[in-house]
Amino acid sequence: MKKIILTLISFLVLGTITLFAQSLAGYKICINPGHGGHDSNDREIILDDGIVFWESDGNLAKGLYLKAMLQNLGATVVMTRETNTTADDLPLSQIVAIANTNNVDYFHAIHSNATGTSTKSNYTLILFQGHTNAPTYPGSLVMANYLADNINKADRTVNKMVYGDFDFYGTGQPYLGVFKGLNMPGTLSEGSFHDYFPEAYRLKSEGYLKHEAWGIARAFLQYFSGGNFQTGILAGIVRDIQVKVPSSYSPLNTFDSYKPINNVKVTLQPGGIVYNGDNFNNGYYLFDNVNPGNYKLIFEFSNGIPPDTMDVTAVKNESVFYDKFSSLNPVLDPPSIVNYSPADSSVAVSNTSNIVLEFSNFMNYQETEKAITISPTIAGNFKWENDFKKISFIPSKSLTQGTKYSVSISRNAKSIFGIHLNQDKTFSFTTRSELKLLSTYPTNNLTDVSTTVLINVKFEKGIDGTTLGGRISLNDANGNSIPATVKSLGSVDGLISFEPKTPLDNDATYRINLKAGIGDVEYVTLASSIVIEFQTEKRYTFTGNVIEDFETNNVWQSPLNSPNTKGITVSQTSFSLSTERKKSGTYSGNINYQFSDSTGLIDLSLLNPILLTATPQASIGVWIFGDNSKNIIEYKFLRQGTNEAKVKVDTLNWTGWKLKKVLLTDVPGSGTIQFQGINVVQTRVGSTSGRLFFDDCTSDIITDVKLAEGLPATYQLEQNYPNPFNPSTVIGYQLPAAGNVTLKVYDVLGREVATLVDVFQQAGHYKILLSTDKYHLASGIYFYRLEAGNFVSTKKLILLK
Amino acid sequence: MRKVLLLLVLSSLPIFAQNVTVAEDKPVTNLREGRFYYPTISPDGTSLLYTKNNYQGLWSRNLKTGKTIKVSNAMSAGYEPSFDETSGEIIFREDQFIKGKRTTSLSSFNTSNKVKRVLEKGIRDLRICRSTQNVFQSYVNDTNTPVRINKGMSVQSTVAQKTAYVDGNHITISDNSSKKELQPMGEGNYIWVSLSSDRTKLLFTFAGKGTYVSDLDGNILKVVGYANYPSWSADGNWILFMKDIDDGIRVISSNIYIVNYYSGKYYKLTSDENNIKLYPTWGAGNSEIFYNTDDGQIRELLLKFE
Structure with missing residues (x-):
């Protein structure tokens, strides 16, 4: 109590001139410091070195500070308790009766919170009776929001919440006993979490407890329209940059990971007001009721290291925080810049670059930030890392393109031990001027x-x-x-x-x-x-026999299963039939690939090579949707049944469908020729990844690539070739106009056994492959029927097995 | 007044009863009607007042017919309502909060013609002083001067009878000629203050310490103990109270007791089973007690003295 009286005197000395600019005269307020008596429902936290925090102690201290503040504002204050004995742990019914008996205008209960689990939190929670959006007393919600704002600011908790007890406890009915029976608006504040260890230590600080009381007092002034405090608060925490708290503290932010320094004496000048820090591992100091203006704080440490100073500014009705990093083992060498970016005189610098400086020593973040100048000026924020040895300036929006920026940092930058930067430093860089x-x-x-x-x-x-x-x-x-x-x-x-x-x-x-x-x-x-x-491209017409149409599974061997495939990333390479693109029919073959080195090769082989007729002008082509990767396409053949031969087809320097053909006379070697497959060969300049689609391998290209002689003048269904056939045959037809086209096969009983075409097609010439494997046809006579527009034509074909 | 006295004589409890039992514990309201709290009986025992958990609104139930009428929807209307001695009209408060400041109107309501009248407006710090049978005696405002209501239901400044009320951290006993400030237990919060019907003894609870009976000079006559919401029986022989237990968050159990002022013998009238029983009040017949459950049902205990 003596300590409380002393600190009250201190703010009276500073603030008497302006104390009467705000008032709560004529109001009656009941303050309920929660719990009491260090008994079972008090929630003590045992900290290091045997230090114990009792919630009832913290609640009472806040309550007594608040009582003094409210009385100084002219309010009549009714306290439900002013001591902390077992008898002070009042029944809820008595707490409510005290407020009602005294006809107070407002009731407020002061608490701190606990998760009661290993999960750590530290937010401000304000509760009142009712639903969150429908309080029993409308004033409770108004006050709850004022309390949440002000306590959150004073305690610097990570968040703030406001809830009605009907919703918070999920009952839809009155829950908290401290509100049941109140005949006036009321709230309960859980200012912060006392089972978060750094917070529990702070709750041992008289300055910290008093600061929360100031937050509540500000809320009352807002609630009763009592004006604003004309004075402000200067507060902060002194921490050791070289000592981290134990991991068991589970610090919720960077600052709480550093150990506070005990017994720091902080002096406010002018005025000579002294705050003597305690030995409860919180490093907290507070100067309240400070008239607005500029001051200097002098920090003196118990081990006799040189005092340090900090320029500070007090703002009316505000809490301004000036945290201080120091160390009981200071490094007194002048700090220097050991690295920075962007590099000096660099050009084409990314417009989203941060400006980064790294120092040889722990830096005073406030002094250092003030010492940095960037021209032209940029809005942004500083971010510190590496124990305040590395600072990044993060622009709030991109740098201006094609602009030369100059960054200067003066010797005013200081280490946390008060030692100035060894020298001024300036560097410049120029951002990218345009998108290329x-x-x-x-x-x-x-x-x-x-x-x-x-x-x-x-x-x-x-x-x-x-x-x-x-x-x-x-x-x-x-x-x-x-x-x-x-x-x-x-x-x-x-x-x-x-x-x-x-x-x-x-x-x-x-x-x-x-x-x-x-x-x-x-x-x-x-x-x-x-x-x-x-x-x-010019209009070309292609005719030939489609020997493989990429419409059937298990015709092609996956490149992943081929011993010839090499230099690929397996997880990024695949082959499948795809509907995404097709030249005709329903599917095409799709290879997605990624090369993993410089000599990659994708081998896509037919499980059963197809025998080709090697006439002098014979050729084979595949429709390829290129990827412009600059890799190479090769066709692979077998000569005389065993000898592998390859022919380079083209460099993949296109996109879209193109028929890529080779003459069989270009296939090296002699003897029969079987078409075996397609290779994609990596080149030095080629992309390391790509997507290719293949469709309609076509042989016996009867009409070579030629300039079309115009669209067909009439519909026509051609006789299949060969006929009789086994195992496949080609059916040709021509369309003089675009339209829906069906080409179906029927048996002698008129039953449909295969649908070869059922799509919308442009005018032109078409060749369709009929394979017995695909449709499982038995030997016999069949009929194929083309319907296009008003045109209908049927022809006979014979399958001989 | 004659009617009240007659009722007192007929129904006075025996001073030295050998035993007190509960003949019946029956519901007065059901939860389908709503959740109601803090019952108050009329001096003639014909109507029962009750309110919501936060004293907002006031309802009057005719105990014979079961018919209920809403007297007021105002805040605090159900806080310590009373009845006019002659007219039987309900006298109650209606609070409003403007820019956070509470002001109170003192109003009356005639249940026969359902006429409500505002007797006084803009009162700060209103305290209603009522007898053990809930008869309105006077009210006190922030000037701490008791004010009466005359037969014409208008206010008058003279107060004939002693009244007791809380004023800050002390109890004031006041009548026409004197005003005495008492702190029988020293500095602290005095709550649930009432005078015995003969106006010779003071019943009060000193928060955190317990419930006591003192003389009008503040000398402690009896230590009742942990006894919340205490009230005198009409004959002054008995004290009714609740023993509520909470875990700091909400009430977890509560039972109703009476204690004989002279013998000091306690009788527990309810069991720990079922609901939490709170805020008991004497019925007009004195062998009846009304109370509310924690979930808002009004119930009645019928006592049997042997």
């Missing part, structure tokens, strides 16, 4: 581009998708916009991919328009607009 376009496919003025092209636009950084609206388009030669499907927005790798929703026209000019303003994730923008022009 690295590549496109198609490239500018490229010809023979597939009408199903996948357009790729590659920027140097991930793209901010919000900048793309209206800034990227595909147009024909007349400027008409071509509808496209976006495959990738490039937010991570800067690669924007899109493709036309329907095939482009043949032999036509298109333009990719990239407008200035496209921005990347660093908020750097494309400086000027770019137009990429390309020409699509």
